[in-house]
Amino acid sequence: MVERLSESEISSALMALKGWKLREDGLAITRSLQFSDFAEAFGFMTRVAILAEKADHHPEWFNVYNKVEITLTTHDASGLSERDVALAKQIDAAA
Numbered sequence: 392m393v394e395r396l397s398e399s400e401i402s403s404a405l406m407a408l409k410g411w412k413l414r415e416d417g418l419a420i421t422r423s424l425q426f427s428d429f430a431e432a433f434g435f436m437t438r439v440a441i442l443a444e445k446a447d448h449h450p451e452w453f454n455v456y457n458k459v460e461i462t463l464t465t466h467d468a469s470g471l472s473e474r475d476v477a478l479a480k481q482i483d484a485a486a
């Protein structure tokens with residue numbers, strides 16, 4: 392069973408991440424990214440898809456043209472877990 396992060400763990404995790412915000416309900420983190428065009432955006436999404444599959448931890452995301460909006464939460468914990476932080480760090484590196 393994956394543990395849900397405490398508020399202080401979430402705050403310190405957000406400081407180590409780039410551009411991620413805590414969703415109003417406190418149960419997810421979100422980040423918006425903008426690329427030069429659709430092909431760049433989709434290439435990023437492809438890299439993230441491979442990382443997500445390897446981690447067995449998957450984003451909720453939306454893409455329109457060169458913009459990608461990502462939401463991370465852990466369904467199994469009904470909130471944020473270390474899996475979200477780990478994937479967010481990998482996403483920051485893939486951007």
Ligand SMILES: C[C@H](O)[C@H](O)[C@H]1CNC2=NC(N)=NC(=O)C2=N1
Nearest residue numbers: 447448449450464465466467468
């Ligand atoms: C059995 C369980 O659904 C799987 O282990 C994974 C799949 N991907 C997942 N992704 C996310 N975001 N949260 C999960 O709890 C999750 N669980």
